[in-house]
Amino acid sequence: MKYASIPARGIRGGHAEPDLRIALAGQANVGKSVIFNQLTGLHQHIANWPGTTVDKAEGTLYYKGLIMKVIDLPGIYSLTHLSIEEKISRSYIARERPDVVVNVVDATALERHLIFTLQLLELERPLILVLNMMDLAEKYGIEIDVDVLREELGVPVVTTIATRGRGVAQILDAAIELHRTGYSPKKIRYGKEVEERVERLEAALGEIDLPYPRRWIALKLLEKDEEIWGLVGEKNPRVIELASELITELESIHGHDSLIIIANERACIASQIARRCIRIVKPRKPTLGDRFDEIATHPILGYILAAIIFAGLFSIVFGVGGIIAELSEEYLSEIMRDAWVRILGINPISEVGWSAIESILFLLGLAIPYILPLYFLTFLLENWGYLARVSFLMDSLMHKAGVHGKAVIPMLLGFGCNVPACLAARIMDTWRERIITILMTTLVPCSAVTVVVMGLVGRYFGVSWVIGLYLLTLLIAFILGSIASRILPGVPVELIMEMPSYKVPSIKTILTMTWIRLREYLEIAAPLIIAMGALVKVLEISGLLDLISSTLSPITSSWLGLPKETGVLLIFGILRKELILTTLAALLGTIDFSQALTPNQMITLSIVTILYIPCAATISVLLKETGTKTTLVITLAEISLAILIGGIASKLLLTIGIS
Amino acid sequence: MRVPLTSLSEGQEAVVVEITFGGPSSSTGFWGGFRRRLGWGWRGKGGPGCGAVKRLADLGILPGAKIKVVRKAPLGGPIEVEVHGSRFMIGRGLASKIIVET
Ligand SMILES: Nc1nc2c(ncn2[C@@H]2O[C@H](COP(=O)(O)OP(=O)(O)OP(=O)(O)O)[C@@H](O)[C@H]2O)c(=O)[nH]1
Ligand SMILES: [Mg+2]
Numbered sequence: 001m002k003y004a005s006i007p008a009r010g011i012r013g014g015h016a017e018p019d020l021r022i023a024l025a026g027q028a029n030v031g032k033s034v035i036f037n038q039l040t041g042l043h044q045h046i047a048n049w050p051g052t053t054v055d056k057a058e059g060t061l062y063y064k065g066l067i068m069k070v071i072d073l074p075g076i077y078s079l080t081h082l083s084i085e086e087k088i089s090r091s092y093i094a095r096e097r098p099d100v101v102v103n104v105v106d107a108t109a110l111e112r113h114l115i116f117t118l119q120l121l122e123l124e125r126p127l128i129l130v131l132n133m134m135d136l137a138e139k140y141g142i143e144i145d146v147d148v149l150r151e152e153l154g155v156p157v158v159t160t161i162a163t164r165g166r167g168v169a170q171i172l173d174a175a176i177e178l179h180r181t182g183y184s185p186k187k188i189r190y191g192k193e194v195e196e197r198v199e200r201l202e203a204a205l206g207e208i209d210l211p212y213p214r215r216w217i218a219l220k221l222l223e224k225d226e227e228i229w230g231l232v233g234e235k236n237p238r239v240i241e242l243a244s245e246l247i248t249e250l251e252s253i254h255g256h257d258s259l260i261i262i263a264n265e266r267a268c269i270a271s272q273i274a275r276r277c278i279r280i281v282k283p284r285k286p287t288l289g290d291r292f293d294e295i296a297t298h299p300i301l302g303y304i305l306a307a308i309i310f311a312g313l314f315s316i317v318f319g320v321g322g323i324i325a326e327l328s329e330e331y332l333s334e335i336m337r338d339a340w341v342r343i344l345g346i347n348p349i350s351e352v353g354w355s356a357i358e359s360i361l362f363l364l365g366l367a368i369p370y371i372l373p374l375y376f377l378t379f380l381l382e383n384w385g386y387l388a389r390v391s392f393l394m395d396s397l398m399h400k401a402g403v404h405g406k407a408v409i410p411m412l413l414g415f416g417c418n419v420p421a422c423l424a425a426r427i428m429d430t431w432r433e434r435i436i437t438i439l440m441t442t443l444v445p446c447s448a449v450t451v452v453v454m455g456l457v458g459r460y461f462g463v464s465w466v467i468g469l470y471l472l473t474l475l476i477a478f479i480l481g482s483i484a485s486r487i488l489p490g491v492p493v494e495l496i497m498e499m500p501s502y503k504v505p506s507i508k509t510i511l512t513m514t515w516i517r518l519r520e521y522l523e524i525a526a527p528l529i530i531a532m533g534a535l536v537k538v539l540e541i542s543g544l545l546d547l548i549s550s551t552l553s554p555i556t557s558s559w560l561g562l563p564k565e566t567g568v569l570l571i572f573g574i575l576r577k578e579l580i581l582t583t584l585a586a587l588l589g590t591i592d593f594s595q596a597l598t599p600n601q602m603i604t605l606s607i608v609t610i611l612y613i614p615c616a617a618t619i620s621v622l623l624k625e626t627g628t629k630t631t632l633v634i635t636l637a638e639i640s641l642a643i644l645i646g647g648i649a650s651k652l653l654l655t656i657g658i659s
Numbered sequence: 660m661r662v663p664l665t666s667l668s669e670g671q672e673a674v675v676v677e678i679t680f681g682g683p684s685s686s687t688g689f690w691g692g693f694r695r696r697l698g699w700g701w702r703g704k705g706g707p708g709c710g711a712v713k714r715l716a717d718l719g720i721l722p723g724a725k726i727k728v729v730r731k732a733p734l735g736g737p738i739e740v741e742v743h744g745s746r747f748m749i750g751r752g753l754a755s756k757i758i759v760e761t
Contacts, residue, residue, distance in 0.1 A: 077717035109745035112719045142744075256677075256722065263716035264723065271743075299733035392748050396736040404750055405737065429714070494750030495737050496714050 018060065018069035022175050023098035025089055027116055028052070028075025029500050030106045031132040034162040035171070036072035043516045044072055045420070047382035048503050049409055051075060051427035056088055063172045071098060079119045080223045080259070084426060094123055095211050100175040104130045107137035107144060107159070108501070110278060114270035115263070117153070118188060124213045126183040128174050131159045134166075136501065141282035148277040154186030163506060190265035193253060197222060197246040204239045208232065222247060223259050289385075289502035296389045306390060313377050318463045321370035321454060328365025333591060336361060352537040355586040359533030362582045362591065363526055367451045371521060374447040376514045378416035383505035387412060388497065395495050401478050402485020403428065404495035407437040411477075414444030417517075418618040421446075422625060432490040435626060436481050439634055442614040442622070443477040445470055448577040452609045455581045456602040460594055465603070473610050476645070480637075524617075525576055532572050532579050533586040539568065540587065555643060560608065561650045562601050573609065575616050580609050600658050604650040612642030664726065664738065664749075664757040672727040673759035675720060678712050711753050719743050726759060 024032040028050030036044050040059025045052055057072040073092060074085035093101055103120050105113035110131070120127055131137075131144060150157045156174040160167035189195055201218035210217060210231055220228040221243040233240045247258045254261050295301045340357065344350035381387060387409050395405030406427050414421035418441060425437040445453065450466075458466045485492065539545040545568055549556075552567030560566075565587055573580040585591045593602065613635055614622060622631040653659075667673055720726065720742050729739040729746060737748040749757070 077714065080713075106745075109743065111743040112745050115717070115719055257712070259713055260678075260716055260721060263713075264721050267716075267719055267721050267724070270719075274743075297730060297732065297739070388748075392732055392737055392739065395732060395748070395750060396734045399750075405748070494711055494753035495748055496711060496718070496750070496753065497748050498718070499739060499746040499748055 017067070019066040020100065020175060020179055021069045021071065021096075021098040022100045022102055022172075023071040023073055023093060024102050024104055025073050025093060025120060026075060026104035026130075027077055027106070027113055029498065030075065030104045030113070031160075031162040032075065032104045033072055035102075035104060035130070035132070035160070035168055036070055038162060038165050038168045039070050039172070043512060045513065046509060047379075048385040048500050048505075049382065049387050049427075050498050050500065051085070051424070052382075054085060054423055054426045056092060063169075064176065066176065068172065068175075077116065079116075079123070080220060080225045083429065093120070093125060097125065097211075099126065099179050100128060101125045102128045102130055102171055102175065104132050107131040107133050108140055108142060110142075110144060111270050111274035114273055115266050118266045118269060121153070121155075121185055121188055122213070122216045122219060124185075124216070126178050127155045127185065128171065128178060129153060129155050129157045130167075130171055131157065132162050134159045135161045135164070139287070140284050141280055143279040143281045145277045145279070149273070152186070152273045152276060153188075154184065163503075163509075188269060190262070190269070193250060194222070194262060194265055197250060200246065201239065201243060204242050205232070205236070208235055208239075210235070219262065222250065223262050287501075292502065293389070296386070297392050302389070302393050306393060309386070313381070314467065315463070317370060317373045317377065317450070318454060318458060318466065320373050321450075322458065322463070324369035325366045325454070325459070328361065328369075332365055333358070333361055348541055351589075352534050352541070354589070355537040356530045356534040358586055358589070358591075359529045359582045360526070362533075362585050363522075363529055366455055366581070366591070367448070367525075367529075367578050368518075370450045370454055371447040372514065372518060374416050374450065375517050376510065378413055379510045379513050380505055382413070383503065383510060385500045385502040388500055391495070391497060392499070399492065401436065401440065401481030402488075402492055403433045403436050403440075403481065404493065406495060406497055407433070407440065410437055410441045411444050414441045414446060415450075416447055418442055418444065418446045418614060419621050422618060422621045425625070429493050430490060432485075432488045433493065435488060435630060436484045438622065438626060439484055440477040440481045442618060442634060442638065443473055443480065443611065445473055445610050446577070446615075448615065449610050451578045452581045453606045455591075456593060456597070457606045460599065460602060469603075469606060469610065472607075476611070476641070480641075525578070528575060529579060529582050532575070532583055536568065536572070536583045536586050559643065559647045560604055561647075562605055562608075563596065566605060570608070570612065573615075574613055577609055577615055580605070598659060600650055600653045603653060603658070604646050607649050608642045608646040610642075611638055611645060613639055660761050661758055662761060663755045664728070664740070664759050665731075665751060665755045667728045667759065667761070669728055669730050671761070672725060673761045675722050675724045675726055675757060676760045677722055677758045678715060678720075679756045679758060715749075715753075715757070718745075718747060720747070720749075720757070726757075 024036055026032055029048065033044040033046050033053050036042070036057065036059065037046070040061050042059045044057050053072060053074045055074065059070050061068050061070065071092065073089040076086040076089045078086060079090050101120060103117050105117065117129060129149070137144065146157045146159060156178055158167055158170045158174050160171070162168060198215060198218045201221055202214050205214055205217060208217070217228055217232065221232060224247065229240065250258050250261055295305055336357065337354070340350065340354050344353065390408050390412065391405035394408045398405050398407050409427060410421045410424040413424050421441045421444070422438050425434050425441060428434040428437050453466055453469060457469060545565070548571065549564040549567045553564050556562045556567045557564050569580045569583050572583050584593065588596050597605065619631060619635060622634060661676060724742055727741040729741050731738050735751045737750050738754045739746060739748050
């Protein structure tokens, strides 16, 4: 196979009207976002589990004198009966009418993907088929006759290895060519019984005013698509009557649901096409991944391996973070403080200034050392493909919390940051499961929480205490999940998920993603941390701090047994959890917290930090994903839980002699 | 012989004969669609796209498809299957509704 790899240059945010709008559509985990990033130079998140992209993204590029707009759509499996992502993608393709739809498929599983390609063809938009992952296809001994495929479907076919940028420019060439010459796909026809009824419906629809092709509407009516059913019903209720008659006929002929009948028609054609163009040149030998899976999904070894992997990851995070944090505490802070006092002396203004500086040091010395490895390692884990195996192992356990195994993916991502993790909860199939998953995910200690817990408990008690606290938190999340699953209406659904093949993560991609996220973090968190560091000193000097502290003291000092000043920390902590530690440092003027907090207080404060509220950014995602009411319920539930458990823990610790 | 997918052993192949409707019958099927649209018996944005039978169909797990059990998770966990060269995990409860001919 020959590839020319012309790197397409990306630019950010073009203003001019694009000459060509290209939408990337296809099933999940086929490499659409990799292609999008290659084309536009932007940084969509990439991961080796199905459902990474949940919203559409746009980018612009110049190519051969044309301004092109590229749209990355969420992966979808069908254009009938839609989930959120499917709605986004379908409405984009059908209503916004991109000039070219690029259907990316996984060359190692062509037949399955063709079922979806046939659905796209029904929408009658100009289509290009991209066979991605050609490297893997070759490895598995799958040969695809591109000419036959082109002939069979009547659309241009491009082969790519997206991760290496191979063939990506050819997609653009094909798009330009297709746009110029116009589009003439082969008309794909299904079985006689279906086609007859499609025709009758088409006739009945007449010149109905809807932004979809008529044949497509007819097919969707036969498939009982909710949205189309509603749209047509408004305009022409008679058609609906006819459709239900025809459906009953079809179902009685075949003895299956009409949805299945039509899906079957597509599957038959897909399989015919696949048979004509796919050649297995060598039998698929068990790959290294297959052999690894023997262990990774083994009934006993699998769990042991998972424990080892996660223990390993966390010891790296805690270890690396701990060492850097210790170094920075010993040297940086003291030297800087001395210098500062020598230059500015001790007065209110220099105190406020120092407070801000202290926060920066804190960010560099204590926050970044934990946040950076956590980001890096979660991205690595995501791209490797192991998360899907964890879903497999944990499925039966997760059912006890009313969700299936897929829920572990958002939860594990939560250790990095809860914001993308809550968005990832969209991989759950129903509203009910999404809410339960989000609830559990918000309790997962994110990297910011790790900063606080490591800074207090990890530093003075050791890592095993941190791990203990985290396990306790996961247990609490699990219990809350199962309570929620009993309260929420609806029935549990079962796991259906592709098992992605393992991919060798590209270190460059992962480093880039880590850097992008770190930069985002610094842009948002750093100003806030510095401002809050200064603000707390202002509050202290002006006497407002006392007021806040006394107002909250019934909870903080009487019940939780914490110093009064923690009241203001918990308020700042709503913005970002690491502010709890940075403002504490600013208040104390040191980062040796053992001077101000007893061991009992450190543990209690950590527990409260883990549980007490999703941070502001997470709350805004919750609002978007779950609505105001649910967000309020989750937030209030977590605040009360934190106070309850924090108080109990503090008293329990006393009884075992930790005061 | 017709058996549920769950009773195949690891490595065994069969052909899907039918997927027995079960589970949330109030929100699948023809009338379920109406009930849902009227907001009866269903809450949420997911829509009937969540109907397991439909999701299986989208992945090519349909009557007539060849299916191979790759492995079974312990403790009533999911089953990993191979269909048309791709691999899927299917929850045990759902797998028991997939009837296959060996
Ligand atoms: N070996 C190989 N891996 C690839 C290729 N293209 C993409 N990948 C990998 O496939 C995985 C999925 O890529 P994404 O771009 O996130 O897939 P997507 O289609 O955007 O997926 P969703 O957002 O979930 O719909 C990643 O791990 C990529 O590194 C390829 O050509 N060869
Ligand atoms: Mg994507």
